[in-house]
Amino acid sequence: MKSLGVYLKHYKKESIIAPLFKLLEVVFDLLVPMVVAQIIDVGIAGNNRPYIVSRFGILVLMAAVGLCCSFTAQYFAAKASVGCATELRQAVFDHIQALSFTELDTIGTDTLITRLINDINQVQNGINMGLRLLLRSPFIVFGSVVMAFTVNVKCAIVFLVTIPILFVAVFGIMLVSIPLFKKVQAALDRVTGMTRENLNGVRVIRAFCREEQSVADFEKSNDELTCLNEFVGKISALLNPLTYVLINIAAVVLIWQAGLQVNIGSMQQGQVVALYNYMLQIIVELIKLASLIITLNKSVACAERVSGVLAVPTTMNYPAKGGAAKKVTGDAAVTFKNVSFTYAGAGAESLSDISFTAKRGQTIGIIGGTGSGKSTLVSLISRFYDATSGDVMVDGENVKNYTKEELCNKVGVVQQRAVLFKGSIRDNMRWGKEDATDAEIWEALTTAQAKEVVEGKQDQLDFMLEQNGKNLSGGQKQRLSIARALVKKPEILILDDSSSALDFATDAKLRKAVHNLEGNTTTFLVSQRIAGIRQADQILVLGNGTLEGNGTHDELMKTCEVYREIYFSQFPEERAAYNNESGVIA
Numbered sequence: 001m002k003s004l005g006v007y008l009k010h011y012k013k014e015s016i017i018a019p020l021f022k023l024l025e026v027v028f029d030l031l032v033p034m035v036v037a038q039i040i041d042v043g044i045a046g047n048n049r050p051y052i053v054s055r056f057g058i059l060v061l062m063a064a065v066g067l068c069c070s071f072t073a074q075y076f077a078a079k080a081s082v083g084c085a086t087e088l089r090q091a092v093f094d095h096i097q098a099l100s101f102t103e104l105d106t107i108g109t110d111t112l113i114t115r116l117i118n119d120i121n122q123v124q125n126g127i128n129m130g131l132r133l134l135l136r137s138p139f140i141v142f143g144s145v146v147m148a149f150t151v152n153v154k155c156a157i158v159f160l161v162t163i164p165i166l167f168v169a170v171f172g173i174m175l176v177s178i179p180l181f182k183k184v185q186a187a188l189d190r191v192t193g194m195t196r197e198n199l200n201g202v203r204v205i206r207a208f209c210r211e212e213q214s215v216a217d218f219e220k221s222n223d224e225l226t227c228l229n230e231f232v233g234k235i236s237a238l239l240n241p242l243t244y245v246l247i248n249i250a251a252v253v254l255i256w257q258a259g260l261q262v263n264i265g266s267m268q269q270g271q272v273v274a275l276y277n278y279m280l281q282i283i284v285e286l287i288k289l290a291s292l293i294i295t296l297n298k299s300v301a302c303a304e305r306v307s308g309v310l311a312v313p314t315t316m317n318y319p320a321k322g323g324a325a326k327k328v329t330g331d332a333a334v335t336f337k338n339v340s341f342t343y344a345g346a347g348a349e350s351l352s353d354i355s356f357t358a359k360r361g362q363t364i365g366i367i368g369g370t371g372s373g374k375s376t377l378v379s380l381i382s383r384f385y386d387a388t389s390g391d392v393m394v395d396g397e398n399v400k401n402y403t404k405e406e407l408c409n410k411v412g413v414v415q416q417r418a419v420l421f422k423g424s425i426r427d428n429m430r431w432g433k434e435d436a437t438d439a440e441i442w443e444a445l446t447t448a449q450a451k452e453v454v455e456g457k458q459d460q461l462d463f464m465l466e467q468n469g470k471n472l473s474g475g476q477k478q479r480l481s482i483a484r485a486l487v488k489k490p491e492i493l494i495l496d497d498s499s500s501a502l503d504f505a506t507d508a509k510l511r512k513a514v515h516n517l518e519g520n521t522t523t524f525l526v527s528q529r530i531a532g533i534r535q536a537d538q539i540l541v542l543g544n545g546t547l548e549g550n551g552t553h554d555e556l557m558k559t560c561e562v563y564r565e566i567y568f569s570q571f572p573e574e575r576a577a578y579n580n581e582s583g584v585i586a
C-alpha cells in the first residue's frame with residue numbers, strides 16, 4: 001500500500017487543492033440555511049421586498065461560487081485520480097513485463113488483467129471520491145452542529161443526541177454490508193472470469209455444441225451474484241427507512257423544542273427552518289460518508305491486490321553489463337549440462353538430467369510424446385525459465401551471463417501457438433529488427449514460405465493484421481511468425497512445433513529453406529512428425545522429461561527403442577521390413 005502512495009505524491013498540489021475547494025463549498029452550504037432564515041425572519045416577517053430580493057441575490061451568488069468551488073474540486077480530484085491511476089497502470093504493466101514466465105504462470109493471466117483494469121479503476125474511483133468527500137462530510141456534520149449552537153443552544157442539544165444515534169445506525173448497517181460487498185466482488189470476479197473464458201473459447205463451445213451448458217453455467221454464477229446483490233441491497237435499503245424514522249423523530253423533538261423557544265421569544269421562525277435544514281444536511285452527509293467508506297474499503301482492498309502484484313519480485317535477473325556475447329569459445333552453439341527443471345508449483349520434474357551439445361550450424365531435431373518436455377527444453381535456451389539445476393550454455397557461456405538484449409539477439413524463437421499483433425505485416429516483421437528493410441523482410445518471408453501469403457494481400461506489407469492476426473488462417477499465421485523470427489537473422493533459431501498447421505509439401509520446403517540459411521545458424525526443430533526432423537544432424541528423443549536417445553535418424557533406429565516406436569507408429573508399413581532385416585519375428 002505504501003508503494004502506491006508514491007504515485008499520489010506526484011499529485012500533491014491537486015490532492016491539497018481538491019479537498020480545500022470542497023471545504024470552501026461546504027462553507028457556502030452551511031451559510032445557506034442562515035440566509036434563508038434571514039429572508040423569513042426579516043424579509044417576509046417585515047414584508048421587506050428589497051431585503052428579500054437582496055438576500056435572494058446573495059443566495060444565487062453563493063450558489064454560483066459554490067458551484068465554481070465544486071467544479072474546481074472535481075477538476076483537481078479527477079486530475080489526481082486519473083493521473084495516479086495512469087502511472088500505476090503503467091508501473092504494473094512495466095512490472096509484468098519484467099516478470100519471468102515462472103511468476104506469470106503462478107499469478108495467471110486472468111488475475112493480472114483484473115488487477116490492471118478493474119482493480120486500478122476502483123483505486124482511481126476511491127482516490128477521486130476520497131479527495132472530494134472524505135473531509136466534506138465530517139465538516140458538514142461538525143459545521144451544522146456549530147451553526148445550530150450559534151442559533152440556539154437548547155435546540156442544538158437535540159443535534160448532539162441525534163448525531164450519535166444516526167451515526168450508530170448508518171455505520172452499523174455499513175459494517176454489516178462491508179463483508180457482503182467483498183463477497184459480491186468475489187462473485188463478480190467469477191462472472192467476469194467466466195465471461196472472458198467463454199468469449200475466448202466461443203469457437204470451441206460452438207464446435208462442441210456446448211452453448212446450452214455454457215449458458216447454464218453462466219446463469220448459475222450470474223444468479224449467485226444477483227442473490228448476493230439483492231441481499232446486500234435489502235440490508236442497504238434498511239438504511240433509508242431507519243434513518244428517516246430517526247430523523248423524523250429528531251425533527252419532531254427539534255420543532256417541539258424550537259416551538260417552545262419561539263413562544264418564549266428567544267428564537268424566530270426562520271431559525272427553526274434553518275435548524276431543520278441543518279438536521280437534513282447532517283443525515284444526507286452521514287449516508288454519503290457511509291457509502292464513501294464502502295467505496296474506500298473496496299479501493300483499499302483493490303490497492304492491496306495491485307501492490308501485491310508490484311511486490312512480486314522477478315526471479316529472472318540479467319547482468320547489468322553485457323559482454324558475454326563477445327566471448328564465443330569452441331564450436332558448441334548450445335550445451336546442456338545435467339539440466340533438470342521443475343515448473344513452479346508442479347510436483348514432478350518436467351526435465352531430468354538432460355545433457356547434450358549442439359554444434360554451430362547444426363540442425364537439431366527434438367521429438368517425443370505429448371508432454372515429454374520438448375517445449376520446456378527449448379524454452380530454457382531462450383531463458384523463458386531458468387534450469388532448476390545444471391547449466392544451459394550458449395556459445396560456451398552460461399545463458400545467465402547474457403544481458404536480455406544479447407540473448408534476444410542471438411536466439412530467435414517461434415512458439416507452438418503463432419501470435420501476431422494488431423498492425424501492418426511490416427510492423428510485425430520488424431519486431432526482431434526495428435530498422436529491417438523491405439528487402440530483408442521479403443527475404444525472411446521467402447524462407448518462411450510466406451511470400452505468396454503476403455503477395456496475395458492487397459496492401460502486401462502494409463496489410464493490416466487484426467488483433468492476434470485474426471484475419472489470417474492458422475498456417476498463414478505460423479509462416480508469418482517464422483518470418484518474423486528470421487528477419488533478425490538469429491544465430492540460434494528455435495521452431496517449436498511451429499509448422500504443425502502447414503501441409504507436408506510446404507513444411508518440407510520450409511525445412512529446406514531454413515537448412516540453407518546463410519551464416520552458421522543452429523536450428524532446433526521441435527516436431528511430433530518424424531518427417532520433420534529425420535534429416536537433422538542430431539535428434540534428441542524425449543520421453544517423460546528424460547533424454548531417451550541422441551543421434552542421427554539411422555543411429556537412433558538402431559539404438560533407441562522409443563524412437564523406433566515413434567517411427568513405426570508413423571510409418572507402420574516399415575515395421576515388417578525392419579523386422580525382417582533384423583531377424584525379429586513380427
Ligand SMILES: Nc1ncnc2c1ncn2[C@@H]1O[C@H](COP(=O)(O)OP(=O)(O)OP(=O)(O)O)[C@@H](O)[C@H]1O
Pocket residue numbers: 105343344346350368369370371372373374375376377416
Ligand atoms: N507452465 C507450466 N506449469 C506447470 N507444468 C507445465 C507447464 N508447462 C508444461 N508443463 C508440464 O511440463 C511437462 C512438459 O511439457 P512440455 O510443454 O514441455 O511438453 P511437450 O513435449 O512440448 O508437449 P507437446 O508436444 O504436447 O507440446 C508436461 O507434463 C506439462 O504438463
